[in-house]
Amino acid sequence: MASIEFVKVTKSFDKHDVIKDLDLKIEDGKFTVLVGPSGCGKTTLLRMIAGIDPQTSGSVLINGKDVTKIPPGQRGVAMVFQNYAIYPTMSVRENIEFGLKNNKVPKAERTRLVESISATVGLTEYLDRKPSTLSGGQRQRVALARAMVKQPSVFLMDEPLSNLDAKLRVQMRIELIELHKKLGTTFVYVTHDQVEAMSMADTIVLMNKGLIQQEAPPEIMYQKPSNKFAAEFIGVPPMNIDDLGVEGIKFGFRPESAVLSNEPSGQHFSIRGVIATREMLGSETVYQVKYKNSSYMIKCIEDNFTVDQDAYLEVAPNKMFFFEPDGNRIGEEDARFNNYLEALRRG
Numbered sequence: 001m002a003s004i005e006f007v008k009v010t011k012s013f014d015k016h017d018v019i020k021d022l023d024l025k026i027e028d029g030k031f032t033v034l035v036g037p038s039g040c041g042k043t044t045l046l047r048m049i050a051g052i053d054p055q056t057s058g059s060v061l062i063n064g065k066d067v068t069k070i071p072p073g074q075r076g077v078a079m080v081f082q083n084y085a086i087y088p089t090m091s092v093r094e095n096i097e098f099g100l101k102n103n104k105v106p107k108a109e110r111t112r113l114v115e116s117i118s119a120t121v122g123l124t125e126y127l128d129r130k131p132s133t134l135s136g137g138q139r140q141r142v143a144l145a146r147a148m149v150k151q152p153s154v155f156l157m158d159e160p161l162s163n164l165d166a167k168l169r170v171q172m173r174i175e176l177i178e179l180h181k182k183l184g185t186t187f188v189y190v191t192h193d194q195v196e197a198m199s200m201a202d203t204i205v206l207m208n209k210g211l212i213q214q215e216a217p218p219e220i221m222y223q224k225p226s227n228k229f230a231a232e233f234i235g236v237p238p239m240n241i242d243d244l245g246v247e248g249i250k251f252g253f254r255p256e257s258a259v260l261s262n263e264p265s266g267q268h269f270s271i272r273g274v275i276a277t278r279e280m281l282g283s284e285t286v287y288q289v290k291y292k293n294s295s296y297m298i299k300c301i302e303d304n305f306t307v308d309q310d311a312y313l314e315v316a317p318n319k320m321f322f323f324e325p326d327g328n329r330i331g332e333e334d335a336r337f338n339n340y341l342e343a344l345r346r347g
């Protein structure tokens, strides 16, 4: 088990700061997901923890100890990548055992570890197979088992599910959640996929351009995004955001927070728009509603509207968000919040 801490960490490539003065604490035993758009610095953070590509300045601490001078092999961390890095000519057993042999672990102990870990990830019956005869999900489990035999105190995972098809990804997500529960070890997981982050994380660390935008459990990230970036990054379709027309303020509401109807019901924000597109997804329907120069995405359980039909789009006041011109969210406790609600109601 281990906690991880970044203290004033900067990482530069060719004098360009990819990460600048970053402070972050990753809690012991938690499933922490680093999420953000491509190039925001997620992998760079992971590599600094592993010691593969150390920071330019600042410190990385594992269990309170500065690991700057400790080589990757001695940090007690194991990494799992998206392209597995398993050896095609070795059997599953040999792949899992490889690191142990290298570390001169005695044969009896090796066999015990390989068998118990294979059972944990459901590979027992595949131990004598070659990786080429396994499915993508089974190969991903070999990569996990290879990391697990090292009995690390931290698992670092870099988009480990991105090579799998959609159905398998969902299944592996559940398996990873269960594995984390079983092991109780610190997991640090990198992804650009907000659904993965929402479904697996104890804590989400949302990054953009090398800066942390918000650090929070999934439900807080969703209900109380700290800024416009977080509001738009988490959630599918993203939050609808538009100009309030007052002091450069923007307002926003989630696609599932709006109600579409044929008659207005007197909700706070009420406009009459036209259905521009309709996506019937089975359990829900996503409509695009056009109103003046704006368009809003609305998610409904029922499928009551057709394209080109007029509809009232209404949102309750407790479902509204407001953002400063610099993107920061204005909380309900802010004295201006009610003024902005009033401005919205008047249209």
Ligand SMILES: Nc1ncnc2c1ncn2[C@@H]1O[C@H](COP(=O)(O)OP(=O)(O)OP(=O)(O)O)[C@@H](O)[C@H]1O
Pocket: 013, 014, 018, 036, 037, 038, 039, 040, 041, 042, 043, 044, 045, 191, 192
């Ligand atoms: N070895 C390197 N030399 C120069 N620039 C690099 C190097 N490694 C990463 N970068 C730059 O650092 C930034 C962050 O890269 P990083 O791989 O951490 O992003 P990421 O968030 O993991 O993105 P992705 O989701 O695409 O993997 C990018 O702009 C990238 O171009």
